[in-house]
Amino acid sequence: MKKNESIDERIIEHSKVFNELKLNLKRIIVGQENLIDKIFIALLCNGHVLIEGVPGLAKTLTIKSLAKLLDSNYQRIQFTPDLLPADLIGTLIYNIKESKFEVKKGPIFSNIILADEINRSPAKVQSSLLEAMQERQVTIGNETYNMDSPFLVMATQNPIEQEGTYPLPEAQVDRFMFKIIVDYPNEAEELEILKRFTNGKENLFSEKVIKIKDIMKSQKIINDIYIAENIEKYIVKIIASTRKPEDYGIKDISSLISFGASPRATIYLTYASKARAFFENRSYVTPQDIRYVINDILRHRLILSYEAEAEEISPQDIINRIIESIPTP
DSSP states (O other): OOTTOOHHHHHHHHHHHHHHHHHHHHHHSOSOHHHHHHHHHHHHHTOEEEEEOOTTSSHHHHHHHHHHHEESOEEEEEOOTTOOHHHHHEEEEEETTTTEEEEEEOTTSSSEEEEETGGGSOHHHHHTTHHHHHHSEEEETTEEEEOOSSOEEEEEEOOTTSTTOOOOOHHHHTTEEEEEEOOOOOHHHHHHHHHHHHTTOOOOOOOOOEEHHHHHHHHHHHTTSBOOHHHHHHHHHHHHTTTOGGGGTOGGGGGGEEEOOOHHHHHHHHHHHHHHHHHTTOSBOOHHHHHHHHHHHHTTTOEEOHHHHHTTOOHHHHHHHHHHHSOOO
């Protein structure tokens, strides 16, 4: 960084690298614009991502392709019903020759973890990720080991009504910055997918274009992006209204929410909004940045009541009602 370089110049310089990476990823993945945009925001915020969709929608391919474009360590962990926590984080192995236990680290010790079909494993395995995701460290035996930096868990899951799936623990779900719902491609996108496969061009991998040190430099820029006090208050009001809607003139949704979002949602919403401003080459946050990321941040943090489920009201409906009701600064 040049000594007198302004925040705007730094943002433009670093966002060029990310935009190049994003273009390369879009050469591999057809469509899924929201998925790609949110994954890059999470990468910039060092946040974890949960991606939900039926099989065959390029969830795994997107994460795998991103890892190949980064100069980083990458591990794919296939979650199955017989997976054990030790298979994830590692274990102690007794060395007969030296008469002592030695640590064998698991695949979680990498920069990017693809937790494929995370809801195919029971709760005890899913919970073994908790310490690593939040504390960025893992305990094996009596020793604690720090994770590499950056450390991102990008998990895929099938809809819960699919056979052979287990619901994720609420504590673990809250540790994901985003929950992204992946939908089917439209006709034009599906035609392009078909053409690529029939022409043998489905693997359009490019060379790595970004280093770990560049990612970490860009992550530091996020802290310097300006957010006005009225925007901060706007974020706090949005999150607080999920807990006590009646205090914000939205009494009609009070009976529909059992539990609102935690303060972690406030932090993630702020950082994600800053990251979105970064990709828009801005050094300040606007309400539009907040609205761009809020759905994927809140949808998995709102625990709806039985009444809401009976009326087939979704978290998206609640979020829309809140956005309509809280005055925009």
